[in-house]
Amino acid sequence: MLFAGAVGLQLFAALLLLSNSLSAGDWPQWRGPQRNGHAPADTPFVADGKFFEKWRAEVGTGFSSFACTNGRVFTVGNADDQDTLWCLNVTDGSVLWKHTYPAPLDPNLFEGGPTSTPTVTGERVYVISRTGDIFCLNAADGSIVWHVLLSEEQRQNRPSWGYAGSPLVDDGKVYFNVGSHGLCLNAENGETIWESDNSELPGYTSPFFVETSGARLMLLESEKALQAVDPASGDVKWKFPWITRYGINAADPIVLNDHQLIVTSGYQKGGSLLEFTADSCNEKWRTREIRSQMSPGVLIGDQLYAIDGDAGRDPRLICADPATGKIKWFSREVGCGSVIAVGTQAAVLSESGELLILPAGATEFKPLVRSQILEGKCWTPMAYSDEMFFARNADGRVVCIAKNQNDPPPEKTSNSP
Structure with missing residues (x-):
């Protein structure tokens, strides 16, 4: 079975979206510049490095x-019962x-509130x-x-926990999982360009x-299937x-290269490696050891980092x-947290608000840096922009975290909008 590894990832990343010009440090949408959880890094994190809190805010x-x-x-x-952007x-x-x-909080087996992320392109923001x-x-x-x-017909057909997919903007169009x-x-x-039934x-x-076989596809999941759509x-x-x-397909598939991806869900479903072309898709293997309930994993080189298992049922971080x-390897120290890639290192936010940096090519769970940056329930994936982390908890506390250079950190500010 062919696996392109890091070379395939680099080639594929060059073909991904972003027709808009961006600054090097921008994170303009869900899961970053290329929608795959990756951010560039000017310098790697080092053992026993420090972070400081620049500011915090309350957003609901x-x-x-x-x-x-x-x-x-x-x-x-x-x-x-109002959303605020x-x-x-x-x-x-x-x-x-x-x-x-106006928007109901709707705390249906969780705290409630919005679950999608704004998308910014140029001087427009979509939500x-x-x-x-x-x-x-x-x-x-x-x-x-x-x-x-x-x-009304579309809204009657919304999923049990409402619309959660974040807008995708490209070439004068904006796409939604609706x-x-x-x-x-x-x-x-x-105005509507096209809609599904x-x-x-x-x-x-x-x-x-x-991008595959010379064709561009849009991938998204319904309650019953992963689908490739002509955009x-x-x-x-x-x-x-x-x-x-429960129809909960919530974690975005993890793309390995231009013809392979891993689809995964929680609730004991598991994960599968799929090989795809412009008009077909076939399963190569299936496992019960990669079961991402909510937050997607990330591919870094030839290692996949992801959360395996459901919230409240002893989930684990896996490599x-x-x-x-x-x-x-795996660790049960992070709970139902999330992971992004910063350069060649994995940055993990635990369910309890601890930020952990893993070394490139980690062979065991031995973080280079650990820092408690939040309290409360932290299910939301972080963003990383201009060498700063942005994180939040379910109650709406937001923190901006930066590297502590040789100079003493500035006094943090606290804003309660």
């Missing part, structure tokens, strides 16, 4: 992650603007609520460019692009059945061989 209950670009940090929280100053956390709209309000706002001042409320296999709107005015409930993953027409090119208990699915 929720699990929205961050978009960071042009000196601004965007996220969403809920208070008093916040635009914060990256330097000190002060509020540049905010936009509030979708759990109940189907879609906004395009001016990123500079928060003024409404357009607003679309999904049709309907059986997606929704495409005109990014300039919100309601034959299946949408899943909770965010759409993203892959221009909305036609389904292939469909791989993937039925998970696996992506070619075989075999576990190399």
Whole structure:
């Protein structure tokens, strides 16, 4: 079985999205510049390195992650049955603007609040609520460019925990995980370009692009399948059945190269290596040892880091061989946390708010750095931009964490918008 490893990843990354120009340190959307959980790093983290808190803010209950670009940090929280999209100053956390709209907290077996992440492109920011309000706002001042409320038929077909997939913007279009296999709107005015039927409930993953065999596909999951869609027409090119208990397909697939990916879900479902082309998909192996319930894993070189297991059921951080699915090592110290890649190192946020940095090519769970940066429940994946981490807990406390250089750290600021 062919596995392209790090070389394939580098080639594939060059083909991924981002038609828009970005600064080197930007993290403008869910899971970063290439929507795969990776951020560049100017310098690696070193053993016993230190972090300091630059600022903290309160944004309201929720699990929205961050978009960071042009000196601004965007996220969403809920208070008093209203969602607020916040635009914060990256330097000190002060509020540049905010936009509030009605949205129920809906604490259905969790704290509730928004679960999708804003997407920023140019001077536009896009966001979708759990109940189907879609906004395009001016990123500079928060003024409404357009607003679309999904049709009653679409909203009746929303999944049990609402819309969670984050907007995907490309070439004048904005895509959402709505309907059986997606929704495409005109990014300039919100008009519908194409929409899917309601034959299946949408899943909770965010759409993203892959390039394979000379074709571009958009991948997203419904409650019953992983689907490859032609982003221009909305036609389904292939469909791989993937039925998970309660219809919870929530962790984005992990792309290995231009023809392989790993799809995974919790609730004892497991993970599978799929090989795909522009019009077909086949399973190569399946394992019960990679079961990501919510947060996606990341591929770093020839190692896959992911959370295996469900919240409240002793989940573990695993390091696996992506070619075989075999576990190399694991740790139960991080709970239902999350992991991103910073350069060649894995950055883990534990469920209890501890930041851990693993060495490149880690052969065991032996963090270089450990720092308690938050308290409370921390399920939301971090963002990393301009050598700063952005993290939040379920209650809505946000922290900006930076490396502590040789100089003493500045006095932190606390903002409660």
